Amino acid sequence: MDILVVLEDNRGVLHRMSREAIAGAQKLASNMNLSVGALAIGENADTLANEVANTNMQEVLVVKNELVASYNADGYAETINQVIEQESPKIITVGHTYQTRDYFPRVSAKLDIPFIPDIIGVRLGDDPVFNKQVFNAKLAADLTAEADQVLISFQSAAYSEDEIESGKPLIREISVNLDPSLIRSESEKPFQEEAGEIDLESAEVIVSVGRGIEKEENIPIAFDLAKVIGGEIASSRPVVDSGWLPLFRQIGSSGQNVSPKLYFALGISGAIQHVVGMKGSKNIIAVNKDSDAPIFEIADYAVVGDLLEIIPKLTDALQAEKD
Amino acid sequence: MKIAVLIKQVPGSDSALPLTGDGTWIDDSLITFVMNESDNYALEEALRIREKINDGEVVVVSMGPDRVQRVIREGLAKGADRGIHLEEDGQIETDPLCIAKSFTSVLEDENFDLVLTGLQSDDTGMGQTGILLGELLGMSTATLGIETDIQSDTIRVKRELESGWFQWIKLPLPASVSIQSGINQPRYPSLKGIMGAKKKEIKIVAQSEHRPDTKWQSLNRLFIPQTNKQTETLNGDADTIVNRLVEILRSDLRII
Ligand SMILES: Cc1cc2nc3c(=O)[nH]c(=O)nc-3n(C[C@H](O)[C@H](O)[C@H](O)COP(=O)(O)OP(=O)(O)OC[C@H]3O[C@@H](n4cnc5c(N)ncnc54)[C@H](O)[C@@H]3O)c2cc1C
Ligand SMILES: Nc1ncnc2c1ncn2[C@@H]1O[C@H](COP(=O)(O)O)[C@@H](O)[C@H]1O
Numbered sequence: 001m002d003i004l005v006v007l008e009d010n011r012g013v014l015h016r017m018s019r020e021a022i023a024g025a026q027k028l029a030s031n032m033n034l035s036v037g038a039l040a041i042g043e044n045a046d047t048l049a050n051e052v053a054n055t056n057m058q059e060v061l062v063v064k065n066e067l068v069a070s071y072n073a074d075g076y077a078e079t080i081n082q083v084i085e086q087e088s089p090k091i092i093t094v095g096h097t098y099q100t101r102d103y104f105p106r107v108s109a110k111l112d113i114p115f116i117p118d119i120i121g122v123r124l125g126d127d128p129v130f131n132k133q134v135f136n137a138k139l140a141a142d143l144t145a146e147a148d149q150v151l152i153s154f155q156s157a158a159y160s161e162d163e164i165e166s167g168k169p170l171i172r173e174i175s176v177n178l179d180p181s182l183i184r185s186e187s188e189k190p191f192q193e194e195a196g197e198i199d200l201e202s203a204e205v206i207v208s209v210g211r212g213i214e215k216e217e218n219i220p221i222a223f224d225l226a227k228v229i230g231g232e233i234a235s236s237r238p239v240v241d242s243g244w245l246p247l248f249r250q251i252g253s254s255g256q257n258v259s260p261k262l263y264f265a266l267g268i269s270g271a272i273q274h275v276v277g278m279k280g281s282k283n284i285i286a287v288n289k290d291s292d293a294p295i296f297e298i299a300d301y302a303v304v305g306d307l308l309e310i311i312p313k314l315t316d317a318l319q320a321e322k323d
Numbered sequence: 324m325k326i327a328v329l330i331k332q333v334p335g336s337d338s339a340l341p342l343t344g345d346g347t348w349i350d351d352s353l354i355t356f357v358m359n360e361s362d363n364y365a366l367e368e369a370l371r372i373r374e375k376i377n378d379g380e381v382v383v384v385s386m387g388p389d390r391v392q393r394v395i396r397e398g399l400a401k402g403a404d405r406g407i408h409l410e411e412d413g414q415i416e417t418d419p420l421c422i423a424k425s426f427t428s429v430l431e432d433e434n435f436d437l438v439l440t441g442l443q444s445d446d447t448g449m450g451q452t453g454i455l456l457g458e459l460l461g462m463s464t465a466t467l468g469i470e471t472d473i474q475s476d477t478i479r480v481k482r483e484l485e486s487g488w489f490q491w492i493k494l495p496l497p498a499s500v501s502i503q504s505g506i507n508q509p510r511y512p513s514l515k516g517i518m519g520a521k522k523k524e525i526k527i528v529a530q531s532e533h534r535p536d537t538k539w540q541s542l543n544r545l546f547i548p549q550t551n552k553q554t555e556t557l558n559g560d561a562d563t564i565v566n567r568l569v570e571i572l573r574s575d576l577r578i579i
Contacts, residue, residue: 073464098485101442102466105419105451109458114420114539117450134447134545135340135349141447142544150540184463188491190484205578211336229578238360241505254483254503262578269336283576285568290337291558297550301571304558313565321569321579 001037001058003029004089006080007048008099009041009071014051017095017154019161022055024122024154025093026165031124034090037061038169041079043069049171056167061087067178071099074183077106082176084111089149096153098253108151115151116143118272120158136271137294156253156276196248198232205231205262208251208278211238212267212288212307219244221311222266228318234258236268252277266307270295287311324379324473326369327430329440329453330362330398332391336445346544348414351388358394361441365502367509369439370402372473380404382433386425386533387411392525399520400512406525409533416534417447417542423455425533431460437478438499442467447542450501457499465494466501 003025008015022038029036035058040048042064049060061083068075084092084107092107094100096118108115116130120140123129130143130152200206207226213219226233233249240250251258252274259280266287268274271294278284279298286299287307296302303310334340334349335357341350358366369381383398385391386409395406409425416422430438438460440453457464469489470481479493483503494500512520557564572578 073466098467098483101450102454102482105454106458106464108420108451109423109455112420112539114418115449115451116540118448129543132448133548134542135334136336136445136448137548138340139342139349139545140548141542141546143540143542145540146538147540184495185465186493188493190488190490192488229572237504243508253485255487257486262572262576285571291556292547294548296554296556297548298552299554300552301568302554302556303564303568304556305561305564309561310564310568313561314568317565317569318572318579321573 001087001089002034003036003091003093004083004087005036005038006092006094007038007040007052008095008097009044009048012044012047014048015095015097016161017097017156019164020157020159021093021095021154022052022057023159023161023163025091026056027159027163028091028122028128032128037087037089039063039080039083041068041076042071053169053171054166055169056165057169059170059172062171062173063176064173065176065178067180067183072183072185072187073103073106074185075178076103077110078178078182079176080107081110083174084149086174092149092151094153096155100153104151104153111149113147113149113151114145115153116145117153118155119152120155133272136269138292155272193247196246198248200232200234200249200251200256200258203232203258203260205229205264206234206258206260206281207231207264207266208234208236208268209239209245209266210236210268213239214267214308216242216244218308221308225264225311225315228315228322231262231264236274265295265299266311268295269293270298324373324376324437325382325433325435326372326379326437326439327382327384327433327435328362328366328369328398328403329426329438329456330366330383330385330394331359331441331444331446332356332385332387332394333359333444333446342545346546348545356390356393358397359441359444361443361502361504363509364504364506365439365441366398366401366403367507368471368502369437370510371507372437372471376473382407382435384426384430385409386422387415395525396520397512399523400516401510402516405523408525408527410527410530412530418538418540419449419451419455420539421535421537423452423459424535426452426456427459428533429528430456434497436496438462438497440499440501442501442503453499453501460497460499462497462499463494464499465492467503468500469503469506471500471506
């Protein structure tokens with residue numbers, strides 16, 4: 001096959017972003033007249049292969065080897081190296097997940113082929129041009145591979161799984177040759193940190209603060225608004241990193257996913273790792289002093305101004321309405 | 324314990340980002356630069372490891388034009404022992420394999436026990452340089468470190484997984500680990516540190532001595548993303564904005 005999609009096992013089920021990667025690969029394939037295949041690895045490989053058994057692909061390769069029964073970066077990278085060498089795909093794709101961040105660069109280093117990560121789209125010409133967000137989503141870039149083979153990963157929601165074409169792939173089990181000495185790290189069992197006592201997922205209104213709040217002493221500005229409007233407080237990562245709010249308030253790829261009726265984004269720039277956690281909100285009011293802030297691209301109401309001035313005034317006005 | 328920390332100088336999050344005339348990069352001369360956010364955390368982690376085992380050396384390494392010596396000095400002022408500057412002439416390289424090979428050629432004779440990098444650079448966001456470098460140097464590697472536990476010949480790393488999951492892994496040294504923001508609270512340089520930094524060594528390596536001849540990928544053009552979402556923009560003075568917001572909350576959204 002020409003385009004290989006590596007499927008990700010998300011605790012026994014196919015990772016949502018693997019489906020999006022299939023949709024992206026199919027689109028690329030039909031535009032470039034190429035064929036698509038998928039690769040399922042590990043103890044759940046059959047389940048994953050089954051989940052894609054109705055999609056339009058040439059074949060699904062299945063690798064079962066006890067050294068990659070569960071994910072480990074060295075084993076995965078070597079498995080994929082060998083599959084690439086056996087099957088010679090031109091483009092190797094995945095979703096841009098945390099796991100991808102962990103093992104795809106190893107494949108790039110070992111096989112000496114470029115990894116163009118986190119792409120949001122592809123433009124076709126003589127060679128495909130890959131689009132990627134840069135400068136924390138404030139700009140986008142055109143990238144091209146200077147090699148015959150390329151590794152790419154798709155950003156969350158770059159393609160929709162609703163676009164997947166159906167079909168009947170062949171399922172083929174293949175073997176790889178892995179030596180135990182290759183796996184240098186010992187992995188313990190994944191675990192979840194204690195959850196917070198606040199259920200942000202069921203909140204109707206969320207007032208979320210970002211680095212634009214500037215300092216810890218300003219956090220009450222957000223609490224005051226939340227109180228008068230009956231909302232919960234949340235935040236972006238830097239606010240949690242600085243210790244101003246606890247981790248369970250963090251929204252985004254390493255925090256919570258929320259979809260309230262109203263999401264206030266106060267001084268949040270709109271980086272993808274934050275946006276994936278809140279873009280399902282029914283309404284987004286963003287307050288940012290930078291009129292080019294990427295958050296405005298997904299906001300329903302774009303307030304250009306200083307939150308430290310506007311929010312206390314808004315709180316007062318809402319309080320006056322109530323009284 | 325010999326530790327290298329890769330620190331990149333990138334535009335500050337408040338900086339304007341004007342494009343160059345040909346649109347291939349940003350106009351460096353109009354930008355305020357800072358230390359890449361996750362690299363600042365990586366540096367702090369290296370300093371803490373050295374303090375904990377009370378032995379060793381922390382070397383800060385940066386590639387870029389002359390201006391990057393400022394972040395190297397900042398690292399030295401916080402307590403790193405010496406610096407290495409891989410010079411770049413003209414526009415900076417954006418190809419991660421090319422960058423990693425430059426670092427490899429300069430660092431391979433140093434025999435570092437540990438290389439710490441940021442998780443990703445805030446300009447190009449490639450998220451791979453630390454792993455590429457580690458692999459090219461034959462080190463064990465890990466990403467997304469949010470806690471470390473150093474032993475004599477191993478390092479345990481708590482890795483951040485998606486949606487609130489974590490995992491500890493143990494790696495033999497030498498290792499290259501990429502660090503996630505929030506792992507610690509980075510220090511500020513002291514006045515004494517700033518004064519002392521002036522006397523510390525920065526080794527300079529010319530571009531011709533580290534840059535490979537090949538390229539694996541190119542960044543050809545930058546542009547401002549287009550949006551197709553219907554957005555109502557509110558601007559003007561604070562009172563006008565607040566009046567409209569109250570109206571939106573009352574009539575459009577029926578929140579109040
Ligand atoms: C693997 C990985 C996982 C991550 N996980 C998450 C995650 O789960 N959640 C998350 O949020 N991030 C996450 N991040 C970080 C993410 O990439 C961004 O760095 C982060 O979201 C930026 O937060 P911010 O918008 O608050 O800060 P910044 O990007 O610094 O933005 C601050 C904004 O405030 C504005 N501003 C400043 N002052 C004012 C003022 N007075 N009034 C109004 N506006 C003002 C500025 O114009 C700017 O737009 C992750 C990153 C990586 C690489
Ligand atoms: N030019 C550079 N100078 C110093 N460090 C760099 C450079 N490029 C990348 N790095 C390091 O590699 C990490 C990941 O970068 P990237 O792969 O570009 O996202 C950064 O956080 C830095 O620690």
